[in-house]
Every structure is written in C-alpha cells, then in structure tokens.
Amino acid sequence: MAASSAASFFQSRGRSLSAPDFDLKHTLESGQVFHWEQKGAGYLGYIDRQPFLVEQCGERLLFTPNQPETVARYFSLDHDLPGILSGFPKHPSLEAALAFAPGLRIIRQPLWECLATFITSPMKQVAHIRQISLALRQRYGTRAGPVFLYPTPAALARVPPAGLRRAGLGFRAEKLSATARLIAEGKFDLETLRTLDLDQAEEALRTLPGVGPKVAHCVLLFGLHRLEAFPVDVWMRRILKEQFPRRFKGAAEGRFIPMARGLFGVYGGYAQQYLFHHARSKKRAAMVTETSKTGKVTVGKDG
C-alpha cells in the first residue's frame, strides 16, 4: 500500500484513537519489541497473535482492524505519561533524554515472546535481535495473514538446538531451547510470575537458562509490565557512571540495579528506557556524521 493512501485505508477499514503524549516511532524503535516492520508511513506487526497495521497522524493513532481497546492497551495509552515523567529527579541528562523522545511508552507485550527474544539478545545489536526474531518466526512460527507469529514454547521445544544455531542464535541456542522445554513440559509456569512481587519474580526468572539480571529485568519491565524494573546493560552502566558519578562511580556493579531503583523510584523502568533510547540514538547520529566524513554512504538501518 502506498503511504499516501494509508489514511483513507484506515478510514474505510480501520479506526483511530486520540493518542496525546504518544510517539509510535520512538515506542517501536526503542529496543523493547522486535517484530514490527515499517510499512509505508506506518508499521505492520501483530497484537494478541492477530496482524495489525498502525500509523500515527499527529495526535491520532490509526489502526486496522477496528479494535481500539486492544490497541490502546498494547501501547499503554492508559499511562499518565506526563505524571510519570514529572516525578523523576531533575537532572540535565535525564531531562535531555525525556525531551528527545516525548511520547515514548513502555508497551504491554506477551510474556513468552518477550522472554524468548531477550534470551536471544546477549551480545547482540538490536538489528540482529530483529533478524533472529524474524528467522524463528518464519521457520517455526505460524502464519497469520501478512505476518509470521512468534513460535510457541512447544514449537521451539521440538527444534533441536542445532537447528536454532542455524537460525543464527549461536551460543544462545541451547539456552532458548532449554527454557522452551521447561515451559512446554510444564516445569516452569510463566503465569505464576504475575502473582509474585518483583524480587521473587526476578529470582524465579533467573532459574531459567539464559536469564541473568539484565534479561530478567527486561522481562519484568516489558513482559510483566513491572514499571519499577530497571535493566542495567553496558549502556546503562556507562550512563549511570558518567551522569551520576557521585552515586555510581566506584560502586559495585552488582549494586547498580537496587541503587537505580532507589534513585528513580517506582517508574524507574521508564527512566531507564528514555536514557537508553537517547544514548543509543545519539551514538547512531554520531556514526552517521562519522561515515559522512569518511565518504562512506552506509548508514545502519538499526544498530
């Protein structure tokens, strides 16, 4: 579909929602979810295992099919974003990050896909995590109209780890395979996680192969929607040490997560996502400048 005809397409077959304080592009490209593909002026993906086309037009969110409640819930339009952001400590680097991507929201994504994609994420750039997600969906997922859905735990449990390696997972193949088997065989119940408090849920997640502190907090934040979770990766370690040196410089890195939760509070996950997205986008901009200087024209689509 041509980008210019998208609006009329949505009007005839889909619907729209008022979505103030929301930015679809920042939300989908901030590294929290990996299956949405740009399509014209919008994005093609799926919600609740059903294909969706979404597009932002000013303060309106256009979508098809016509399921406004599903869309509003997925994109967390119920969050009082101005209220959440105004509660953060006043700090220049955080305020710059908030100003850089106004409307970035933490979405509600399905738990299993979130867990599985973050198990495939260690030492990988976002572009490659997306590649792995696509490869797994095409090989082992089921098709729903124009999209491939993420394979279920049972489907991945049937795949020998060698097969997953061929899909580009490398040393992550055994981890994902083992975790898929635990869940498919009923030895680990994902839904129970919802009944636990944050520390209990983190502890339970970390019993799964391939899940350490960083992946666990990504799952807590993006899959279980615990907004106080605070994933700490190399980016966050760097940011915290550089921007909050009085607290974090010289502190044991194992203490970073509880320290950050103390600093940013019950919506710390939002602070983390804004800081991360800002730092990563700044680096990408710097790389574009760098390549233009050296005369190369290659600009990474993602990483």
Place this chain on the structure above:
DNA sequence: TTCCAGGCTGCCT
C-alpha cells in the same frame, strides 16, 4: 582483517 556488540555461566579467589 580484527574487533566488538543492549550477557550468562562456571570457575576462580
């Protein structure tokens, strides 16, 4: 070519 990415793990002190 060589290096290093949005870590986890087991083994060491």
Place this chain on the structure above:
DNA sequence: AGGCAGCCTGGA
C-alpha cells in the same frame, strides 16, 4: 560476593 574468560555470529 566479586572478578574473569569463553561463548556464536554478523557488521563495521
């Protein structure tokens, strides 16, 4: 409890 090397793969 903290420090450290190894691990697969693809992109710069």
